[in-house]
Amino acid sequence: MKYPGHLCLFLALATAVCQAQAADEKFGPPPIEVRSETMDFDLQAQRCDYAGNVEVTDEKFTLRADRVTAFLDEDSQITNIEAEGNVVILQDNDKQATGNRAIYDAIENIATIYDDPKMTFGENSAAGATRIVFDRNNNLFKAIGRTTWTVRHTATRGEGTADPVAPVTTTIVADDTDFDMVEKICTFIGDVQVKDTRFNLANETTVAHMDDEFQVKHIVCTGSVVISLDEKKATSGRAVYDVDDDEITLTEEPEVFFGKNHGTGGTLVVYHPKTGKFHSRDMTWSIYRTAGDERFLDP
Numbered sequence: 001m002k003y004p005g006h007l008c009l010f011l012a013l014a015t016a017v018c019q020a021q022a023a024d025e026k027f028g029p030p031p032i033e034v035r036s037e038t039m040d041f042d043l044q045a046q047r048c049d050y051a052g053n054v055e056v057t058d059e060k061f062t063l064r065a066d067r068v069t070a071f072l073d074e075d076s077q078i079t080n081i082e083a084e085g086n087v088v089i090l091q092d093n094d095k096q097a098t099g100n101r102a103i104y105d106a107i108e109n110i111a112t113i114y115d116d117p118k119m120t121f122g123e124n125s126a127a128g129a130t131r132i133v134f135d136r137n138n139n140l141f142k143a144i145g146r147t148t149w150t151v152r153h154t155a156t157r158g159e160g161t162a163d164p165v166a167p168v169t170t171t172i173v174a175d176d177t178d179f180d181m182v183e184k185i186c187t188f189i190g191d192v193q194v195k196d197t198r199f200n201l202a203n204e205t206t207v208a209h210m211d212d213e214f215q216v217k218h219i220v221c222t223g224s225v226v227i228s229l230d231e232k233k234a235t236s237g238r239a240v241y242d243v244d245d246d247e248i249t250l251t252e253e254p255e256v257f258f259g260k261n262h263g264t265g266g267t268l269v270v271y272h273p274k275t276g277k278f279h280s281r282d283m284t285w286s287i288y289r290t291a292g293d294e295r296f297l298d299p
Contacts, residue, residue, distance in 0.1 A: 032058050032078055032106070034070065046072040056081060056104075061136065062090040063104060063111070078106045087113060089134060094214075095121040095181060097132050097141065109136040119143065121179070122214030123152045129177075143177040149186070151208060152215050153243045170216065171195040172206060184210040194219065194241075198273045199229040201239065201248070218242050225250065227271060232258040234269050234278065247272050256280060260288045 037052025048070040056063040056070075066085030073079050081104040089097045089111055100115035110133060117132040119125065119141060126132075130145030149172045175190030186208040194201035204223025208216050219241040227234045227248060237252030248271045256263040256278055263269075266283030 032056060034068065036068070046074070046076070048072070054083070056083075060092060061111075062088075063102065064088040064090070065102070080105050080107070089113060091134070091181070095119075095141070097134060099132070110134065111136070117143075119179075121181075122210075124214055125150050126177070139181040141179040141181065143179075146173065146175050147177055148173050149177065149188070151186070151210075170219075172208070174206065184212070184214065186210070192221070194221070196273065198276075199227055199271075201241070202226045202228075203239070216243050218244075229276075232256075232278075234271060236269070246274050254280075254283075256283070262286045 034048070034050055034054065034056050036050035036054040038050070040049040041047075042049070050068040050070070051066070054065050054068040056068060063081070063083055065083035065087045067083070069082045071079050071081070083102040083104070085100065087099050087102045089102065097111075097113050097117060097119045099113035099117035102111055102113045104111040113132045113134070114130075117129050118127045119129075119132055121141075126143055126147050126149045128145070129143040129147040133142040133144065134140075135142070150169050151172060152169050171194075172186075172188055173191075173193040173195070174188035177189070178187045179185075180187075188206040188208070190204070192203050192206045194203075194206060201221060203221040203225045205221070207220045209218050209220075211217055221239040221241070222237065225236045225239045227239065227250070234250055234254060234256045236250035236254035239248055239250045241248045250269040250271070251267070254266055254269040256269055263280055263283045263285045266280045268281050269283070270279040271277075272279075
């Protein structure tokens with residue numbers, strides 16, 4: 001069978017690259033494979049242009065796009081990849097980032113997604129970031145820019161029984177987010193707003209711990225914590241939200257406010273979203289009477 005001249009050149013180059021990669025495989029990562037409908041190779045520029053249902057894969061990583069440009073070094077090894085149009089980066093089949101443009105640094109092993117980037121992992125999702133960075137060395141996704149996350153809770157609430165009143169998801173908004181896929185921990189940083197249908201929880205840093213299905217088990221909030229609902233609120237330096245038990249425990253100088261009333265000096269405050277009740281320990285309360293003046297009772 002005869003091949004066109006440019007195809008013969010490509011096959012020869014591809015064979016040489018594959019042989020070189022196979023020879024080095026025991027000393028480095030396995031080769032990257034690229035599939036596409038068309039391919040143009042600029043020998044002088046050491047550049048490959050792929051178009052049409054492009055798919056770039058290795059042992060764990062898949063990148064799909066309408067167009068992909070691969071840049072090679074003097075040894076015909078890929079140094080970086082630029083992707084455009086309907087970009088999808090898939091990791092382990094259950095974590096996915098999408099956008100309209102992406103750059104993959106093959107040397108540093110880092111992919112960055114731009115232009116309306118979004119992310120899903122399990123039944124959770126994220127949108128609004130200016131860019132999403134995937135560090136393959138540490139199995140870490142980082143959402144940069146104010147991002148809205150929708151995270152799913154574990155299936156049961158309160159003493160192991162399902163609570164139909166409780167929401168199955170929580171919305172978390174933050175300036176930046178780090179998602180450690182190995183430890184299954186999401187860290188939300190900067191003006192964090194945790195929004196449940198029953199309360200709002202604001203703080204500086206939120207760490208969400210997940211199970212193997214990427215459902216949230218518990219959330220730890222630190223720095224200027226404020227839980228608010230209607231005219232009632234509680235503040236502290238730290239709060240832990242146990243999703244299964246559906247309760248939030250505040251420590252580090254907790255205070256409670258409802259109307260003009262104020263509780264302070266306690267060691268902890270526990271809030272139960274299901275019942276709307278607060279439980280405090282060792283707290284002193286200033287409670288106003290219904291009299292016309294502004295005097296209060298200090299029990």
